[in-house]
Amino acid sequence: MSKGEETRQAILSRAFELATVVGVSGLSIGRLAEEMGLSKSGLFAHFGSKEALEVAVVEEASRQFVQEVMVPALRHPRGEPRLRALFDGWMQWGQRPGGCFFVGASTELDDRPGAPRDTLVRALKDWLDELAKAVRISISEGHFRADVNPEQVAFEIYGLMLGMHTFHRFLREPTTLDRARQAFERLLTDSRVASPRSR
Amino acid sequence: MSKGEETRQAILSRAFELATVVGVSGLSIGRLAEEMGLSKSGLFAHFGSKEALEVAVVEEASRQFVQEVMVPALRHPRGEPRLRALFDGWMQWGQRPGGCFFVGASTELDDRPGAPRDTLVRALKDWLDELAKAVRISISEGHFRADVNPEQVAFEIYGLMLGMHTFHRFLREPTTLDRARQAFERLLTDSRVASPRSR
């Protein structure tokens, strides 16, 4: 790795942390440069524009998310255990300072067309696809009923995660973790083969 | 209403619309003054500080939310019908340009202590209390089982709303409305007296 790539990566690493707290557009080049011990223009040269920096930050966030949540979940058995691992992994991920990068960024960018938004949409869809895939495997493994809708379950799981985020980080409700767990269990129960009720 | 109060109210009305789209801190006094046909300092004088303006905007949002969602729901029969009305009312509310003010503002302010945050926390808690209250009434009316936890249901409903917001406004998923409805029905089904399963 050349010197340039090295500092660029170091910048992105810190930029990602910072953006998780202050938001993608709240991230400022001057502030970031100061934290990195670089000049504003020196740092700027690595990206060429603020928007390109934002895109790179979103990509860095995806990279870290894959590494810290998705990959470890793949080490768990296929089906429900893996789905649980994904849920647990996200809970861990959401504990870092500033919470979940994607939750903040998606509400921030929902009305701002452009490359950063497109990149984030792609990342979020990948995550939802991963959840749906885990549900689909749960069906084929015989853990869930055949008539369970994977995309529907992924939707509801993600809603849980968002609710958890708001209750924990904004309302600071100490009951949040239990609430989320309980809702998740209800979702699993309703999806299992043992359950007699149709969905 | 004096002249001052009148323009102040007009400013807040527009400021609320604007803040729903660009966020609470994204709201700028210069931009707002231009839209209102006022000078920057003239508009500024109505509030004294940006932070005071932000607080006033949050209050205005609460005012409108009560008027457009909560009050109409009270005209529906106690219990499950009213809970449905609250849900439907929120869905309508979330359709306005920029989506739901509270969803955007709460992720924006979760790491920014101060009066605007405190005001918003209060407003959101009021809304959640209203949901929980509707659930509680549903129990006493015999629509829901006695062992249903009102706060838990309120948590899950709010999670649904958040999921809907992200899927609809950020991902632009056309299936969103159905997904949210279906999840809501599952929640109601699991809560009803007819259901044999314990929660």
Add this chain to the structure above:
DNA sequence: TGACAAATCGAACGACCGTTCTATTCTAAC
């Protein structure tokens, strides 16, 4: 109608923003 207060304006402030340029320092390959 006159007088006092309320409302609004206009200019200026310092701070920070992203971006551009030119000059300098450093790194890496020959």
Add this chain to the structure above:
DNA sequence: GTTAGAATAGAACGGTCGTTCGATTTGTCA
């Protein structure tokens, strides 16, 4: 060890931000 090119620095730009202050218009009530 020299040299070309990459990496960084520094100063300056136009712009917007929230805020202050003194002057001026406008509304309100005796």
